[in-house]
Amino acid sequence: MASLLTDFLDVPLARVLRAKEAKMGKGEPAVPNVPGIETIHLLRAKDALAMRRQPKTMAIIGAGSAGCELATLFARAGTRVLLVETASSVLPREDAEISAIVGRALASLGVEIATGAEILEAINATGAVYGLRVRCGGITETHALEAVVFATDMDAPGPRVTLTSPEVASVGLTAAEAKAKFGGVLVGRCDVSELARAAAERVSVGLVKVVAHPKTRKIVGCAIVADRAGEIIHEAALAIELGATVDRIAESIHAGSTWSEGVAVACKSVSHRL
Secondary structure (H helix, E strand, O other): OOOOOOOOOHHHHHHHHHHHHHHHHOOOOOOOOOHHHHHEEEEEEEHHOOOOOOOOOEEEEEHHHHHHHHHHHHHHHHHHHEEOOOOOOOOOOOHHHHHHHHHOOOHOOOEEEEEOOOEOOOEOOOOOOEEEEEOOEEEEEEEEEEEEEEEOOOOOOOEEEEEOOOOOEEEEEOHHHHHHOOOEEEEEEEEEHHHHHHHHHHOOOEEEEEEOOOOOEEEEEEEEEEHHHHHHHHHHHHHHHHHHHHHHHHHHOOOOOOOOOHHHHHHHHOOOOO
């Protein structure tokens, strides 16, 4: 995507994010407790999506779904993006392995990621430039920025979809959550690059991860990072709703050369030994 556009937000991803933001409702989280934050023009996600001029530099506070989506959009448009998160990874609600893949994808777009970070101060400098003093990994730096966005996720039931590149989609429990809840867990995996569809479209990065109960083998969670992840996740969501086992999904016929084959492959990979 070119970095010089007459209306850089008039792109498909921006339109989808605007619709998604509107659907989430009007509730907004409180302003972060940062010294000096009240002196700057702090944008919300919806405000960032309404901008008509592309900022050269931007900080996004919060690397959840909304923050990672905005980072993807603005970085692809050519903005230099700093993504700040207090947790130890981007998408902290998601499976750790999935989050790591997204972190690498964002970095490949040029996003500077500061996880495990603390914002010490916001500074209103002259000439519509802001400063953000951030401590990360024992190092404190002050970043000069044209825009600062506070992007915090709102809880929503059902499958979660994050429109990064590649997409992320998840439903139910992560492997860590299932292990803590049931005292054990079964995990099935499919490297998306092994699918025929991925070879045809020259896709080398992606993962489908299925989580099942250690005794009943019922699917209790699924996480996907891949093209069309938001479309694929609904099979896993329905399986959870119906109490289906990994064996039932593995035995179901899936059309060849499709992304959805990844769910069946992941279910087949689950060991029968409990």
